[in-house]
Amino acid sequence: MSGKRITDEQVKFYMSSRKQPRTQAQASAKAGISERSARRIEHGELGGSAQRERHWRTRSDPFAEVWEEEIVSRLEQQPRLDATTLFEDLQDRHPGQYGNGKKRTFQRRVKAWKALHGADKEVIFRQVQEPGRQGLSDFTELKGLVVTIAGEALDHRLYHFRLAYSGWSHVRVVLGGESYSALAEGLQEALWRLGGAPLEHRTDSLSAAYKNLAAEAREDLTQRYEALCAHYGMTATRNNRGVSHENGAVESPHGHLKRRMAQALLLRDSADFATLQDYRQWLDALVVRFNRRCGEALAIERAQLQALPRRRTGDYSEQVVAVTTSATIEVKRVLYSVPARLIGERLRLHVFDERIEAFVGATRALTLPRVYSVNHERARRIDYRHLIGALVRKPQAFRYSQLREDLLPNATYRTIWQYLDRHLDARAACKRIVGILALAARAECEQALGAYLLERIAAGTIPTLTALESRFERRDAVTQQADLRSQPSTQHALSSYDHLLPAHGHCLELH
Numbered sequence: 001m002s003g004k005r006i007t008d009e010q011v012k013f014y015m016s017s018r019k020q021p022r023t024q025a026q027a028s029a030k031a032g033i034s035e036r037s038a039r040r041i042e043h044g045e046l047g048g049s050a051q052r053e054r055h056w057r058t059r060s061d062p063f064a065e066v067w068e069e070e071i072v073s074r075l076e077q078q079p080r081l082d083a084t085t086l087f088e089d090l091q092d093r094h095p096g097q098y099g100n101g102k103k104r105t106f107q108r109r110v111k112a113w114k115a116l117h118g119a120d121k122e123v124i125f126r127q128v129q130e131p132g133r134q135g136l137s138d139f140t141e142l143k144g145l146v147v148t149i150a151g152e153a154l155d156h157r158l159y160h161f162r163l164a165y166s167g168w169s170h171v172r173v174v175l176g177g178e179s180y181s182a183l184a185e186g187l188q189e190a191l192w193r194l195g196g197a198p199l200e201h202r203t204d205s206l207s208a209a210y211k212n213l214a215a216e217a218r219e220d221l222t223q224r225y226e227a228l229c230a231h232y233g234m235t236a237t238r239n240n241r242g243v244s245h246e247n248g249a250v251e252s253p254h255g256h257l258k259r260r261m262a263q264a265l266l267l268r269d270s271a272d273f274a275t276l277q278d279y280r281q282w283l284d285a286l287v288v289r290f291n292r293r294c295g296e297a298l299a300i301e302r303a304q305l306q307a308l309p310r311r312r313t314g315d316y317s318e319q320v321v322a323v324t325t326s327a328t329i330e331v332k333r334v335l336y337s338v339p340a341r342l343i344g345e346r347l348r349l350h351v352f353d354e355r356i357e358a359f360v361g362a363t364r365a366l367t368l369p370r371v372y373s374v375n376h377e378r379a380r381r382i383d384y385r386h387l388i389g390a391l392v393r394k395p396q397a398f399r400y401s402q403l404r405e406d407l408l409p410n411a412t413y414r415t416i417w418q419y420l421d422r423h424l425d426a427r428a429a430c431k432r433i434v435g436i437l438a439l440a441a442r443a444e445c446e447q448a449l450g451a452y453l454l455e456r457i458a459a460g461t462i463p464t465l466t467a468l469e470s471r472f473e474r475r476d477a478v479t480q481q482a483d484l485r486s487q488p489s490t491q492h493a494l495s496s497y498d499h500l501l502p503a504h505g506h507c508l509e510l511h
Helices: 008-018 024-031 035-042 067-077 083-093 100-117 180-194 215-231 244-268 276-302 384-393 411-423 426-443 446-458 465-472 475-486 494-500
Strands: 134-141 157-163 169-174 200-203 235-238 317-322 328-331 334-337 346-351 355-360 363-369 379-381
Touching: 008 024, 008 035, 024 035, 067 083, 067 100, 083 100, 134 180, 134 244, 157 180, 157 244, 169 180, 169 244, 169 276, 180 215, 215 235, 244 276, 317 328, 328 346, 384 426, 411 426, 411 446, 426 446, 426 465, 446 465
Parallel strands: 134 200, 200 235, 334 379
Antiparallel strands: 134 157, 157 169, 317 346, 328 334, 346 355, 355 363
16 A cells, blocks of 8 residues: 555565465455555565665765764753754854754754663652542642632632542632641641541642741741641641642642633633632532542541541731831731721731731730732721721821822722812811711711712712711611600609608608
């Protein structure tokens, strides 16, 4: 057959067929060759692939002049040089001599040289996984997969815990970076859902958590991580820095997880969720379905897990801060407001991945949502409710306050302020916006009040504070105060208290 090499087996089969006897046409058809090839075999011109092998070049070697001196010598000195780099360097040193049409030939020759004379490549030793022996933790970013909350893109990554033997997984949404608190919260949540702990816990060296830390801070982080593992009876281990395949039992399943997420979002027909909690619940349900496939292996592994301790251990970092005279604290390059009553206090903070709990002594004073700085720039999280009492007493401080834009809770209120600032004099504008914020905080009507004011602004009017208070102030409180003011006061007769005297009906002598 034209274009196909005749093998030794075909030649042998043809010759044996001719001995049976069969005609040349019959034997060639049996062997799958043409009659012309059959005639050549019988004339000794074809004897199979072994006779057709050649050990000579059919054309001149285009790299003969430079191969040993310029290419091999460089490869021996720097085995990591790749063929493309060497070829481009060759083109630079010999302009016009080596066109791009010779690149593939050059790449094949470099590949063959490395296979015959290059350094040994890294060997991956597949491990035997034993039930209950190892659990692994890692973080992964959702590159190319955008999840939105109420229309806004959610900047997050995933914490992924996985048992090496059964493949059981736990996934948690992480809003910040690869911090110790994110690891500790995710790991403990996984262990308590699992109902036991493996003998060993492996991470990827916590490289992101260690970044930019001083030696003392790195040592503290190491001790806290080892104490966390010891609390659950696990041996803390890490893979070598930069050797991701040593964490392969969790690194590889990252891709499977993200593909499942992408497919599930397509099936859902939307990657937008009303709230962060809705997204978390959806992801939990997805992982539960993913875990069903390892039910039998998990039953075996659960029997080998260690019992959990009676309680969880700390999964937060601690920090002590002083509240400034501006009623603010700074935590990891983020400025937070706190109630003004805490000015001058020293707060002990428990910094979790998603929240900050502030304590005065042993009493928790408040909980703040965690905010992260972007690109190492300072960020702010100012709650106007913390400062509105002081602003009501001096509303003119609003105009030039460093926190003015942060005191306005959202774009709606920024639009309201811009309108007031254009249509009222400076003092009246400050007093009006502060009064509006005070009403929003007092009546807990921020969203409804903002929407109503936008409607009034669109109509070209500015409601007075009195009108707004009568519309949005809590009806029950207003009604109760009005009723108290309207009730008439009556003076009871003194004789009505006589029955309370110890000698009722008798006069007491006053001394």
